[in-house]
Amino acid sequence: MPSAVAPDTALHPLDLKALDYSVVQQCMHCGMCLPTCPTYNLTNRERHSPRGRIALMRAIADDELSLEKEFVDEMDFCLGCLACQTACPAKVDYAQLFEVARASGNKVTSSPRPPRVRFYRALTLGFLFRRPWALRWAGRSLRWIQRSGLFEAFLESPLTQWLPSKWQRLLTMTPVVEEKFSDDLLASSERPSNGAIRHRVGLLTGCIQDLAYASINRDTADVLLEHGCEVLTPRSQHCCGSIHGHNGETNWAREVARKNIDAFPLAELDAIITNAGGCGSHLRHYGRLLADDPGYAERARLWDSKVRDIHQWLVAIGLKSPSTTTSAPRHRVTYHESCHLCHGQQVTREPRDILRAIPGLTLVELRDAQVCCGSAGVYSITQPEASEALLRDKVTLLLATRADIVATANPGCDLQLQRGLKEAGSGMRVAAPVSLLAEAYRHQRG
Ligand code: SF4
Ligand code: SF4
Incomplete structure (x- = not known):
């Protein structure tokens, strides 16, 4: 393959x-x-x-x-x-x-990466993340293995000891594939139930986000509908290409960028919404990525001008606070910043504004919230020692907040924090700010 x-x-x-x-x-x-x-x-x-x-x-x-x-x-x-x-x-x-x-x-040929790493890169970057059908097929297969109990059984079996340590690590970090993917949860076009349309937006569903966090995409659409947005979720969209760009596979990053530009009716949209920090940072630079492509340069610049992080968009159009009810569940929540949301896109205030607007939540600041948790794409696999050191520090600071929820807006951070908290024996929940907001609207409706 x-x-x-x-x-x-x-x-x-x-x-x-x-x-x-x-x-x-x-x-x-x-x-x-x-x-x-x-x-x-x-x-x-x-x-x-x-x-x-x-x-x-x-x-x-x-x-x-x-x-x-x-x-x-x-x-x-x-x-x-x-x-x-x-x-x-x-x-x-x-x-x-x-x-x-x-x-x-990537052009260094005098001392190429080991065959195992080259195989992994070709399989993931070169094959799965360029073909949404293949990624979903892999996701469905993994979901079946996870649901059948085979995955757990294999993890606990002595067979894993025969695997290289990085593969063992990869297995323990494998995300749980959700019951449904975005295409099952979202129609390609959805309108607010009261019919009043204030904005028309496109929604990016991502790749890992689609497999392991499709429910966050559903929550994002629900919150957009609540704000009077018509939501278009094109079926032909691809991975944003950040994983390719960050790993130096520029030609593949350009290829998926072109496919995404073709998938969305750009001229008809007020914004293209992304809910994953790592994707958003890359999605804003299609113009630079395709600057020398005469067929796409202009549309890529238009694309850049329309990409919005979900938190930034909601605050910009007027955040609708859920109404306060005495029965709203009470939680102490802290916020870990995704590097590519805070440093890559300079979005820091808006996710906190959203958390503060949710009745029943008390926001407690996390020390060094802007410091990386060690996830960083495939970093936790390629640089396990440094990644673990950063995760240990992050978990220590999270526990010091005595929060029962940590909010974060990137699937990589979510997975990394979940693993670190579980290993530390903590029951702290990891959730996206937009999911907490969607839950508050649902609670308000009863
Ligand atoms: S902070 Fe100073 S040393 Fe660091 S990249 Fe900027 S100019 Fe260079
Ligand atoms: S690890 Fe250091 S050099 Fe690399 S992006 Fe982060 S701050 Fe910059």
């Missing part, structure tokens, strides 16, 4: 040597980003800091350093969390540098 997938090795305009030099040059070496960088804080080594990584990128762009395995390893160790971008007074576009550096790193 993966052998049918063409490797993404063609020289692409998004290459460190071809990148607009002003982007590489922006860093003025002030070091303001260092204290915010999780990998620098873990190691105290300059090379594991944003400044160190940018210096390496610049040396490659200047032909002073050749692309070697050490560079690839360094970029693989970077979480791509973008905390450095928020901290940077010079507004260095680290997101762009990171994606281009990873894409450049």
Whole structure:
């Protein structure tokens, strides 16, 4: 199956040597980003800091350093969390540098990744995340295995000891596939029940979100309908491509971006709504990704202008607070920020506004809420030690809040926090802010 997938090795305009030099040059070496960088804080080594990584990128762009395995390893160790971008007074576009550096790193042929890693990348990035039908087929198969009890039985059996440690880890991190996917829960077009349409929006259902959190997509549509939005959920939409972009597979990221642009009736929509932090950050940059594609460049810019994070959209159109009832369930809730929502999209206030608007919830701030939980796409699989260290710190801080719910708006964070809390023996619930809001509307209706 993966052998049918063409490797993404063609020289692409998004290459460190071809990148607009002003982007590489922006860093003025002030070091303001260092204290915010999780990998620098873990190691105290300059090379594991944003400044160190940018210096390496610049040396490659200047032909002073050749692309070697050490560079690839360094970029693989970077979480791509973008905390450095928020901290940077010079507004260095680290997101762009990171994606281009990873894409450049994929061209290193002198010391290629081990066959196991190349197989995994080809299977996931090259096959499953480019074909929604294949991902759903894999999801249905996994759901059957999980429901039958075979998965649990295999996890508890001695057979797992024969697997490499990273595969064992991958198994324990496998998300529980939901009973229904987004296409089962959402019609392709839904209108508010009272018929009054204030806005027309498209809804992105995601890939992992679709398999493991389709109920959050249903909650998102419910909340949009409650706000007078007509919701279009095109069946032909694809994965947003962030997983490809963050792993340097730029050609595949461009391919799925084109498919998404074709899937949505852009001119008819007021906004394209995303409810996953990691997706939103990438979805806002289709214009840059397709800037050199004459067939798509203009539509990609239009796309960028319409992408909105769900929290940002609701607050912008006038958040409708659920009515206060004495029977509203009382909870102490804290909020963990998805890196790509707070650093990638600068959306920090709106999710908190939503949580504060829900009757019965008391919001308690989480210390270092903006620090990465160690999920970061496939980071928890590729860099288990660093990922675990970050997760341990996060769980300690979560427990200190004495909250019974932690809200977060990204499936990767949700999975990571669930695992960390479970391993710590905590019963704290992990939930999306938009789901808590949808629950409050349902409670209001009785
Ligand atoms: S993206 Fe995150 S881990 Fe990478 S250099 Fe920036 S702050 Fe450090
Ligand atoms: S804060 Fe910005 S300018 Fe300063 S060292 Fe970090 S990336 Fe460079």
